[in-house]
Amino acid sequence: MIPMGGVYCRKCGEPWDFYYVTHEMSPAERSEFVKGLGCPKCRARTPPAEIEKEKALASIIEILGEIEQMVKRLETLVSNGPVISLPEGANRAVEHFFYSCQVAEERIKTAVKKNYVTSIQVTALNNELHENVRKMIRATTRSPPLARAMQAFLETNDPVIRDLISQSS
Numbered sequence: 001m002i003p004m005g006g007v008y009c010r011k012c013g014e015p016w017d018f019y020y021v022t023h024e025m026s027p028a029e030r031s032e033f034v035k036g037l038g039c040p041k042c043r044a045r046t047p048p049a050e051i052e053k054e055k056a057l058a059s060i061i062e063i064l065g066e067i068e069q070m071v072k073r074l075e076t077l078v079s080n081g082p083v084i085s086l087p088e089g090a091n092r093a094v095e096h097f098f099y100s101c102q103v104a105e106e107r108i109k110t111a112v113k114k115n116y117v118t119s120i121q122v123t124a125l126n127n128e129l130h131e132n133v134r135k136m137i138r139a140t141t142r143s144p145p146l147a148r149a150m151q152a153f154l155e156t157n158d159p160v161i162r163d164l165i166s167q168s169s
Contacts, residue, residue: 012042053116063104071135078142090149
């Protein structure tokens with residue numbers, strides 16, 4: 001029987017007391033536990049190579065989640081009217097978005113090189129990234145400052161970004 005206030009490890013099902021998780025686990029253990037990567041008991045039984053695979057996939061999913069949240073916030077702002085009216089704000093939004101996309105692409109490429117992800121996972125991760133780029137492009141068409149920032153960014157930046165946009169169109 002799990003004590004009151006208990007939680008279960010999402011990986012092995014081991015019951016843990018909430019107080020122990022929040023006060024006794026090291027920050028690294030707690031972070032892995034909360035992300036669903038396992039508890040100290042099952043992590044001790046997991047081969048290091050498998051732990052690295054899990055961490056790589058978790059970091060990709062985390063950055064894709066951040067990208068998705070950026071797009072949602074931007075879509076909300078754009079749908080509520082011309083909130084991003086200053087060029088500096090638009091430039092920062094576009095730069096931050098595409099920097100995060102580059103980070104996601106690099107993490108995916110690294111995971112592929114190390115055989116940490118299957119081809120099905122790569123397709124799903126790339127589809128999610130491309131869908132968010134498409135949403136970003138749609139959002140910029142509804143905001144002149146964002147559209148100008150996007151155009152300026154594309155003219156002065158990395159061909160990798162241009163490829164990402166062309167693949168997403």
